[in-house]
Amino acid sequence: MTIHPVESFAIGRWVAPGPDARPIESAITGEVIAQAGGGSLDMAAMRDHARVKGGTALRAMTFHDRARMLKALATHLNEHKEILYELSFDTGATRADSAVDIDGGIGTMFVFAAKGRREMPDARVYLDGEPEQLGRTGAFMGQHICTPLQGVAVHINAFNFPVWGMLEKLAPTLLAGVPAIVKPATATSYVTEACVRLMIDSGILPDGALQLVSGGLGDMLDLLDAQDVVSFTGSAETALLLRSRPHLLQHSVRFVAEQDSLNASVLGPDSGPDTPEFDLFIKEVHREMTVKAGQKCTAIRRIMVPQAHEDAVIAALKARLEKTAIGNPRDKDTHMGALVSQSQRRDVLGKVAALAHEASQVSGTLEGFAVSGADAVRGAFVPPMLFHCADPDAAEVVHSVEAFGPVSTVMGYRDVDHACALLNRGGGSLVASVITRDGDVARQMVQGAAAWHGRLYFNSRDSMSEATGHGAPLSHMVHGGPGRAGGGEELGGVRGALHYMQRTAIQGSPDILTAISDRWVPGAREIDAGVHPFTRKFGDLEIGETLNSASRQVALDDIETFAHFTGDTFYAHMDDAAAKANPFFPGRVAHGYLLLSFAAGLFVQPDPGPVLANTGLDNLRFMKPVSPGDSIKVRLTVKAKTPRNDDYGEVRWHVTLTNQDDEKVAEYELLTMNAF
Numbered sequence: 001m002t003i004h005p006v007e008s009f010a011i012g013r014w015v016a017p018g019p020d021a022r023p024i025e026s027a028i029t030g031e032v033i034a035q036a037g038g039g040s041l042d043m044a045a046m047r048d049h050a051r052v053k054g055g056t057a058l059r060a061m062t063f064h065d066r067a068r069m070l071k072a073l074a075t076h077l078n079e080h081k082e083i084l085y086e087l088s089f090d091t092g093a094t095r096a097d098s099a100v101d102i103d104g105g106i107g108t109m110f111v112f113a114a115k116g117r118r119e120m121p122d123a124r125v126y127l128d129g130e131p132e133q134l135g136r137t138g139a140f141m142g143q144h145i146c147t148p149l150q151g152v153a154v155h156i157n158a159f160n161f162p163v164w165g166m167l168e169k170l171a172p173t174l175l176a177g178v179p180a181i182v183k184p185a186t187a188t189s190y191v192t193e194a195c196v197r198l199m200i201d202s203g204i205l206p207d208g209a210l211q212l213v214s215g216g217l218g219d220m221l222d223l224l225d226a227q228d229v230v231s232f233t234g235s236a237e238t239a240l241l242l243r244s245r246p247h248l249l250q251h252s253v254r255f256v257a258e259q260d261s262l263n264a265s266v267l268g269p270d271s272g273p274d275t276p277e278f279d280l281f282i283k284e285v286h287r288e289m290t291v292k293a294g295q296k297c298t299a300i301r302r303i304m305v306p307q308a309h310e311d312a313v314i315a316a317l318k319a320r321l322e323k324t325a326i327g328n329p330r331d332k333d334t335h336m337g338a339l340v341s342q343s344q345r346r347d348v349l350g351k352v353a354a355l356a357h358e359a360s361q362v363s364g365t366l367e368g369f370a371v372s373g374a375d376a377v378r379g380a381f382v383p384p385m386l387f388h389c390a391d392p393d394a395a396e397v398v399h400s401v402e403a404f405g406p407v408s409t410v411m412g413y414r415d416v417d418h419a420c421a422l423l424n425r426g427g428g429s430l431v432a433s434v435i436t437r438d439g440d441v442a443r444q445m446v447q448g449a450a451a452w453h454g455r456l457y458f459n460s461r462d463s464m465s466e467a468t469g470h471g472a473p474l475s476h477m478v479h480g481g482p483g484r485a486g487g488g489e490e491l492g493g494v495r496g497a498l499h500y501m502q503r504t505a506i507q508g509s510p511d512i513l514t515a516i517s518d519r520w521v522p523g524a525r526e527i528d529a530g531v532h533p534f535t536r537k538f539g540d541l542e543i544g545e546t547l548n549s550a551s552r553q554v555a556l557d558d559i560e561t562f563a564h565f566t567g568d569t570f571y572a573h574m575d576d577a578a579a580k581a582n583p584f585f586p587g588r589v590a591h592g593y594l595l596l597s598f599a600a601g602l603f604v605q606p607d608p609g610p611v612l613a614n615t616g617l618d619n620l621r622f623m624k625p626v627s628p629g630d631s632i633k634v635r636l637t638v639k640a641k642t643p644r645n646d647d648y649g650e651v652r653w654h655v656t657l658t659n660q661d662d663e664k665v666a667e668y669e670l671l672t673m674n675a676f
Contacts, residue, residue: 003023003032003033003034003035004033004034004035004190005017005021005034005035005036006024006034006035006036006037006189006190006193006214007193007212007214008039008041008211008212008213008214008215009196009197009200009210009211009212010041010042010045010046010049010211010212010213011042011045011046011049011211012049012207012208015039015041016039017035017036017037017038017039017214017215018037018038018039018040019038020037020038021035021036021037021038021039021215022035022036022037022038022186022215023035024036024186024187024189024190025341025342026090026379027090027091027092027337027338027339027340027341027379027380028089028090028092028328028329028330028337028338028374028379029374029375029378029379030342030375030378030379030380031378033090033190034189034190036186036189036190036193036214036215037186037214037215037216038215039215041213041215041218043217043218043219043220043223044219044223046181046211046213046220047152047181047220047223047224049208049211050152050179050180050181050208050209050211051150051151051152051179052208053179053206053207053208054152054179054206054207054208054209054210055148055150055151055152055177055178055179055208057206057207057208057209058148058174058177058178058179058206058209059124059148059150059177061124061177062121062122062123062124063116063120063121063122063123063124063126063175063177064116064117064120064121064122064643066116066174066175066176066177067112067113067114067115067116067117067120067175068113068117069174069204069205070109070110070112070113070116070171070174070175071109071110071113071114072202072204073109073199073202073204073205074106074107074109074110074113076198076199076202076204077105077106077109077195077198077199078106080198081102081103081106083194083198084098084102084163084191084194084195084198085098085102087190087191087194088101088102088162088163088191089329089330089337090190091159091162091187091188091191091340092293092329092337092338092339092340092379092380093292093329093337094329094334094335094336094337095329095332096291097291097292097293097329097337100161100164100291100292100472101161101162101163101164101165101292102163102164104161104163104164104472105161105163105164105165105166105167105168105195106163106167107475108164108167108168108171108475108491109167109170109171111171111475111476111493112171112172112175112475112493112496112497113171113175115475115476115493115494116175116494116497117644119493119494120175120494120497121518121519121640121642122641122642122643123517123518124147124148124177125145125146125147125516125517125518126145126146126147126494126497126498126501127143127144127145127146127517127519128144128145128146128498128503129143129144131143131510131513131521131522134507138510138522138523139509139510139523140507140508140509141507141508141509141510141513141521141523142505142506142507143505143506143507143513143516143517143521144503144504144505144506145503145504145505145506145516145517146498146501146502146503146504147501147502147504148176148177148178148500148501148502149176149178149227149228149229149500149501149502150227151178151224151225151226151227151228151229152178152179152180152181152224152228152229153169153173153178153179153180153181153228153229153230153231153500154180154181154183154217154220154221154224154228154229154230154231155169155170155173155180155181155182155183155231156183156217156230156231156232156233156234156242157169157182157183157184157185157192157233157234158185158233158234158297159184159185159186159187159188159295159340159344160188160292160295160296160297160340162184162185162188162189162191162192162195163191163192163195165184165233166182166184166192166195166196167195168473168475168479168490168491169182169231169490170182170210171475171496172490172491172496172497172499172500173229173231173497173500174205174209174210175497176497176498176499176500176501177500177501178229178500178501179208179209179210179211180209180210180211181211181212181213181220182196182210182211182212182213183212183213183217184212184214185234186214186215187340187341187343187344188340189214192212192214193212193214196210196212221242221245221247221248221253222245222247224247224248224251224253225251225253226251226252226253226254228253228254229253229254229255229256229499229500230242230243230248230253230254230255230256231255231256231257231488231490231499232255232256232257232258232486233257233258233259233297234259234260235259235260236259236260236484236486239257239259239486242255243255243257254499255488256480256486256488256489256490256499257486257487257488258297258430258479258480258481258485258486258488258490259297259484259485259486260297260402260404260484260485261297261402261426261428261429261430261481261484261485262301262302262399262400262402262426262427262429262484263298263299263300263301263302263426263429263430263431263432263470263471264300264301264302264303264304264422264423264426264429264432264433265281265284265285265288265300265302265303265304265432265433265434265435265470266304266305266413266419266423266432266433266434266435266436266445267281267303267304267305267306267309267313267435268434268435268436268437268438268441269306269415269416269436269438269441270436270437270438270441271435271436271437271460272306272308272309273309273312273316275437275461276460276461276464277435277436277437277460277461278309278312278316278435280435280459280460280461280464281313281435282313282316282317282320283320284300284433284435284459284469284470285300285303285317285408286317286320286321286324287469287470287471288300288408288469288470288471289321289384289386289406289407289408290321290324290335290336290384290406291336291471293336293337293338293339293382293405293406294384294403294404294405294406294407294408295339295340295344295404295405296471297430298430298431298470298471298472298473299408299471300408300433300470300471301402301403301407301408301409302398302399302408302409302411302422302423302426303317303408303409303410303411304392304411304412304413304419304422304423305410305411305412305413306412306413307412307413307414310388310410310412313410314362314386314388314410317363317386317410318362318363318386321363321364321383321384321386322363324336324383324384325372326369326370326371326372326381326383327371327372327373327374328372328373328374330373331372331373333372334372334373336384336406337381338374338379338380338381339380339381339382339405340380341380342380344380344404344405345380345381345382345405347404348382348403348404348405348407349366349382351401351402351403351404351407352385352403352407354397354401355387355397355398355401355403355407355409356387357397358389358395358396358397358398359387359388359389359390359395359398359409360387360388360390361385361386361387362386362387362388362410363384363385363386364382364383364384364385364386364406365383365385366382366383369381369382369383382405382406383406384406384407385403385405385406385407385408386408386409386410387407387408387409387410388409388410388411389409389410389411390412392411392412392413392422392425393422395411398411399422399425399426399427400426400427416441416444416445416448417444417448419445420444420445420448420449421448423448423449423452423453424448424449424452426452426484427452427483427484428452428453428481428482428483428484428485428487429452429453429454429481429484429485430453430454430455430473430479430480430481430485431453431454431455431456431457431470431471431473431481432449432453432455432456432457433456433457433458433459433470434456434457434458434459435458435459435460436458436460437460437461437462442458445458451482452482452483453481453482454478454479454480454481454482454485454489455473455477455478455479455481457469457470473490473491474491475491475493475496476491476492476493477491477492477493478490478491478492478495479491479492509523509524510522510523510524511524511525514543514544518543518640519543519639519640520543520544520637520638520639520640520654522654522656524544525544526544526545526546526635526637527542527544527545527546528545528546529542529545532547532605533545533546533547533636533638534603534604534605534609534610534611535605535607535609535610536610537610537674537675537676538610538641538643538648538649538651538674538675538676539676541638541641541651541674542638543638543639543640543641544637544638545637545638546635546636546637546638547603547634547635547636547637548633548634548635548636549602549603549633549634549635549636550602550633551631551632551633551660552598552601552602552631552632552633553629553630553631554590554594554595554598554626554627554628554629554630554631554632555628555629556588556628556629558590558594558598559573559588559589559590559591559594559628560574562590562591562593562594562597563591566591566593568591568593570591572584572585572588572589573588573589573590573591574588575588576588584625585625586625586627587627588627588628589625589626589627590625590626590627590628590630592622592666595622595626595632595657595665595666596620596666596668598632599632599634599655599657599666602632602633602634603634603636603655610674610675611672611673611674612648612672612673612674612675613672613673614670614671614672615650615671615672615673616671617655617668617669617670617671618652618668618669618671619667619668619669620666620667620668621666621667621668622665622666623663623664623665623666623667624659624663624664624665625665626659626665630659630660631659631660632657632658632659632665633657633658634655634656634657635654635655635656635658636653636654636655636670637653637654637655638651638652638653638654639652639653639654639669640652644673646676647675647676648673648674648675648676649673649674649676650671650672650673650674651671651672651673651674652669652670652671653669653670653671653672654667654669655667655668655669655670
C-alpha cells in the first residue's frame with residue numbers, strides 16, 4: 001500500500017514530512033496509510049508571513065468582502081467534497097458520520113458568510129452597540145467598536161472532526177480579518193490536508209491567510225503576543241498544559257478552549273414509557289452513543305432518568321444498541337464504524353475499566369461482538385457499551401472520567417433538583433439535553449443547571465420534527481462551556497468573529513464618531529446635496545446627507561378622520577376629558593401612526609426613482625404628544641448604507657419629527673432598498 005506523505009503548507013509552499021514522521025494507521029485495517037510531521041518548519045517565519053502578508057490583505061477587505069470570500073470557499077469545497085468523503089472512511093467514519101464533519105463544516109462557512117453580509121457592515125470597523133452620550137448637549141459621545149487583531153490565530157484541532165473542526169474556527173477568524181495557522185491532530189491530518197489543498201488551490205484566499213502545520217508546532221506558542229489568539233480543542237489535560245505556558249500568560253495571549261466534558265441527557269419526569277418523549281429520548285441517546293462511534297465532544301456520557309423508569313430505559317436502549325450494525329464504514333449497511341486508532345481503542349477500554357468499579361455493564365461486552373466487512377482485531381472497533389450506576393450520589397468516576405467512544409451510563413434521579421445536582425457533578429459541560437414537554441420542568445432545569453452548561457437543549461413532540469439533535473453545535477449558537485468544558489466560546493454567529501477582534505471604546509465629537517464608524521451619529525454634520533435624496537442612487541448617497549421638510553399643521557379634523565378611517569378610536573384621541581385625566585396627555589392628541597403617515601407625506605418623493613421599496617422601520621419612539629393645532633416637520637438623514645446584491649442596497653435613514661417649538665415628538669430609523 002502507498003503511504004501518503006501528509007504535507008504542511010508554510011510561507012506559500014507545500015513542505016513534505018521529515019525523516020522522523022509519525023505513521024498514521026487506517027482505523028479499519030490497522031495498516032499504515034500515511035505519515036506526518038518530523039519536518040523542519042520555521043515557525044517565526046510562518047508567524048511573520050501570516051501577519052505581514054495574510055493579515056494586511058485581510059484587513060484591507062471589508063466584512064462583506066470577507067463574507068463573499070467565505071461563500072466562494074464553501075462553494076468550492078462543496079463542489080469537491082467527494083475527495084474528503086473517500087479519505088474520511090479510513091478514520092473509521094461512516095458516510096453519515098462524515099456528513100456531520102464535511103457537510104457540517106461547509107455549512108458552517110455558508111452560515112458565517114451569510115451572517116457577515118446580513119449582520120455586519122460593508123466596512124472595516126464593527127460597531128458594538130449604540131453611541132453613548134457622554135456630555136449634556138451631545139457634543140461629546142462614546143462608541144464601542146471592534147477591529148481585527150493584528151496577529152495570527154493558531155488553531156489546534158482534535159482528531160474527531162478533521163474538516164468541521166477546522167472550518168468552524170476558520171470561518172469566524174477569516175470573517176474577522178485575521179489569518180490562521182491550522183494544526184490538526186496527526187491521526188486524521190490527511191483529511192485536513194486535503195481540505196486545505198482544495199482551499200489553497202482555489203486561489204480564493206489571499207497569500208498568508210491560511211497555513212497548515214501537519215505535525216508539531218515547535219516553538220510557535222512561545223512566539224505569540226497580545227495580538228494573537230490560540231484556539232484549542234481537545235482534552236482538559238492538554239488544554240491546561242498549553243494555557244499555563246509562562247509565555248502565553250506573560251504576554252496575555254488570548255486562549256480559547258473547547259475541552260472534553262461529561263455531557264448528559266435528562267428524561268423529564270413527565271416523559272414516561274408511553275409518551276412520544278420517551279421514544280425520542282431513546283432515539284437521541286442511541287444516536288449520540290453511535291454517531292462517530294461516540295467520538296464527539298458533545299456525545300451523551302451520562303443518562304439521567306426518573307428512578308421509576310430506569311429499567312424501562314435500560315431495556316429500550318439495550319434493544320436498540322444490540323441492533324446497531326458495526327463494521328467497515330464503506331459498507332452502506334454499517335451503522336457504526338471504528339474508533340480512530342488502536343491507541344484510542346486502548347484509551348477507551350482503560351476508561352471503561354475505571355467505570356466498571358462504580359457501574360455495572362448492561363450491554364456491549366467485547367467478547368464475540370460482530371464486525372461486518374473488517375477485522376475486529378486489527379481494526380479499532382468496539383461495541384457500544386451501556387452501564388448502569390445504581391448509586392450516582394456516591395459515585396465519583398462516572399462524573400469525572402470520560403471514555404471518548406460509544407460509552408454511556410444510566411443513572412436514576414429522585415426529582416428535578418436531584419437531576420440538576422447530578423448534571424452539575426460533571427463540573428461543566430458543552431451541552432445538556434432535557435426531553436420534556438413540561439415548561440415548569442424546563443424552568444427548574446435552567447435555574448438549577450444552566451450556569452454549569454454551555455448549551456441546554458430541550459426537545460419534545462412539539463419541536464422534534466425540526467430539532468437538530470443534542471449533539472449538533474449550530475453556527476448560530478454559542479458552542480463551549482464553563483469549568484471542565486474549557487470556559488470558552490466558539491460559533492455563536494457574529495460573536496464567533498469577535499473573539500478575533502479587539503473591542504475599543506472611542507470618544508469624541510459626533511463628527512469624529514461618524515468618520516470612524518461610517519455611520520451617521522446624531523449631532524454630526526448634515527450634508528445638503530441640493531436635490532431630494534430619494535432621487536439619488538445608492539452609490540451616490542453620502543452618509544449624513546439630509547432633507548429638512550416643510551412643516552404641516554395637525555388639525556382636530558385630521559385626528560377624527562384618521563380615527564374613523566382606521567377604527568382606532570382610543571379615548572386619548574376622541575375624549576378630551578378622559579385624555580386630560582391620563583398623566584401622559586394634555587387633552588386629545590394625534591395618533592402616533594397618524595404622525596408617521598404625515599411624516600412620510602412630508603419627505604417622500606412620489607416619482608419612480610432609485611427607491612425601490614420601504615422595508616420597515618426600527619427603534620420607533622414617541623417622545624412628546626402632538627395636540628390639535630400643533631405643527632410637525634421632519635429631518636431625514638442617511639445614517640448607513642449596506643449593499644445587498646449587485647442591483648440594490650439597504651439605506652438606513654435617521655428620521656426625527658419635531659413640533660413648532662423644535663421639540664422632538666418622534667424618532668425612528670427608516671429602511672429602504674435603493675437601486676445602484
